[in-house]
Amino acid sequence: MTIATDTLERAVWDILGTVEDPELPISIVDLGLVQDVRVEDGRVSVRLVPTWIACPALALIRGRAREALLSLAGVRDAAVDYTYDEPWTLERVTARGRAQLAAHGLSVPRCRFAEPAVCPYCGSHDVVAESLFGPTLCRATYLCRSCQNPFERFKPPADA
Amino acid sequence: MPGVLTAIADPSVRDAFREWLLRIADDELVIGHRHSEWTGVGPDIESDVAMSSIAQEELGHGRALYEQIAQDEGSDVDRLAFGRAPNEYRHAALLEQENDGWEYSIVRLVLYEAFEGARLRLVAASGQEPVAGLARLLGREERYHGLFAETWLTRLAGGAVDGPGRVQAALDAAWPDALGLFEATPADDVLLRAGVLTSSPAAQREAWTDAVRPVLESCALTMPTAEAREGGRRGVHTPAFGRLLAQMTEVWRSDPEARW
Numbered sequence: 001m002t003i004a005t006d007t008l009e010r011a012v013w014d015i016l017g018t019v020e021d022p023e024l025p026i027s028i029v030d031l032g033l034v035q036d037v038r039v040e041d042g043r044v045s046v047r048l049v050p051t052w053i054a055c056p057a058l059a060l061i062r063g064r065a066r067e068a069l070l071s072l073a074g075v076r077d078a079a080v081d082y083t084y085d086e087p088w089t090l091e092r093v094t095a096r097g098r099a100q101l102a103a104h105g106l107s108v109p110r111c112r113f114a115e116p117a118v119c120p121y122c123g124s125h126d127v128v129a130e131s132l133f134g135p136t137l138c139r140a141t142y143l144c145r146s147c148q149n150p151f152e153r154f155k156p157p158a159d160a
Numbered sequence: 161m162p163g164v165l166t167a168i169a170d171p172s173v174r175d176a177f178r179e180w181l182l183r184i185a186d187d188e189l190v191i192g193h194r195h196s197e198w199t200g201v202g203p204d205i206e207s208d209v210a211m212s213s214i215a216q217e218e219l220g221h222g223r224a225l226y227e228q229i230a231q232d233e234g235s236d237v238d239r240l241a242f243g244r245a246p247n248e249y250r251h252a253a254l255l256e257q258e259n260d261g262w263e264y265s266i267v268r269l270v271l272y273e274a275f276e277g278a279r280l281r282l283v284a285a286s287g288q289e290p291v292a293g294l295a296r297l298l299g300r301e302e303r304y305h306g307l308f309a310e311t312w313l314t315r316l317a318g319g320a321v322d323g324p325g326r327v328q329a330a331l332d333a334a335w336p337d338a339l340g341l342f343e344a345t346p347a348d349d350v351l352l353r354a355g356v357l358t359s360s361p362a363a364q365r366e367a368w369t370d371a372v373r374p375v376l377e378s379c380a381l382t383m384p385t386a387e388a389r390e391g392g393r394r395g396v397h398t399p400a401f402g403r404l405l406a407q408m409t410e411v412w413r414s415d416p417e418a419r420w
Contacts, residue, residue: 050297052217052220052301053217053220053221053224053294053297053298053301054216054217054218054219054220054221054223054224054301055220056216056220083290083293084289084290084293084294084296084297085290085293086293087296087297087300130206131206131209131210132210132304132307132308133206133209133210133212133213133214133304133308134209135209137213137216137217141206155304157297157300157301157303158300158301158303158304159300
């Protein structure tokens with residue numbers, strides 16, 4: 001059985017949308033990790049952009065993505081690689097991804113870490129950074145002085 | 161796709177570039193191990209987590225750099241990181257010294273991060289992809305380390321009682337080893353001639369001194385005048401490294417063929 005390349009390509013994007021980041025309740029597509037997908041004669045190659053080079057989840061994400069691709073009918077082989085060609089930035093996160101992270105209680109800057117932080121619980125700007133280094137490499141910890149809740153904020157690699 | 165090393169036609173330039181990559185990866189691996197020794201015993205919970213995170217990042221950076229060499233040579237990252245004789249490591253002595261108090265670790269972090277940021281910019285400008293791209297990404301991650309280090313330096317040096325004196329003593333102790341970061345080897349000359357490296361070790365050292373001076377002086381610290389202590393870039397290390405290496409490689413040596 002031969003599956004048309006464009007159909008397969010759509011199926012590849014769909015199944016990548018089910019692969020979750022192990023540290024956040026968000027798919028790798030919504031997090032903006034998938035740079036491009038190439039399908040040729042049942043062979044799929046996917047390039048991912050790492051958020052943090054030292055993120056311990058990189059190998060796991062790559063393995064899960066490849067496993068998902070190989071489960072697709074019509075896929076004969078799958079390669080998943082990280083590319084260093086361009087930086088991962090907050091603009092890559094989809095609107096749905098932002099909503100999922102917010103529902104998880106994580107504050108996400110619109111585009112730069114340097115912009116003022118907002119409490120994800122009460123919306124106050126009266127917040128103070130407790131530490132740039134939180135429970136994972138991509139999260140910093142804050143305290144909201146309005147509602148007194150501690151919260152975490154997504155920390156991208158520093159602005160270039 | 162050929163790796164970064166096989167893409168370099170001239171064997172002498174290829175060897176020199178490998179030496180440079182190895183040096184950077186070894187610096188990151190060794191300082192990462194030292195930072196990790198603060199896990200569980202940092203002065204407060206935030207700093208404990210911060211130093212542990214910085215350790216994790218440096219080890220991750222080392223891994224990414226070793227991968228560039230390993231994939232070209234059909235070797236594996238763990239063997240490269242853990243399976244060499246002590247004199248085959250190319251890190252500078254600054255990174256291997258014991259954590260002689262929090263103030264020493266902070267001073268070392270300030271001095272090393274200033275160096276590392278500038279070095280990554282040189283790698284990014286080397287034109288050697290994908291390592292140049294990798295260096296651009298690593299530079300963004302290192303930025304937070306410098307911020308953390310300088311915040312702590314200011315806090316310690318501005319402390320009452322014995323703070324300033326202890327930070328100055330740590331700076332004086334670290335200085336000769338910090339200058340050893342710029343130890344020149346024949347590999348630097350080869351890379352300079354080939355245009356891969358665009359700043360000599362002497363020029364890098366001068367730029368670094370200009371960069372750290374205002375940071376140190378704003379903390380009312382005195383710039384030390386001691387000479388460089390060299391050797392690391394040629395594989396000559398202090399006894400501290402022998403102890404570090406024995407501990408760091410203990411698990412790997414128990415079964416080098418194990419799959420993790």
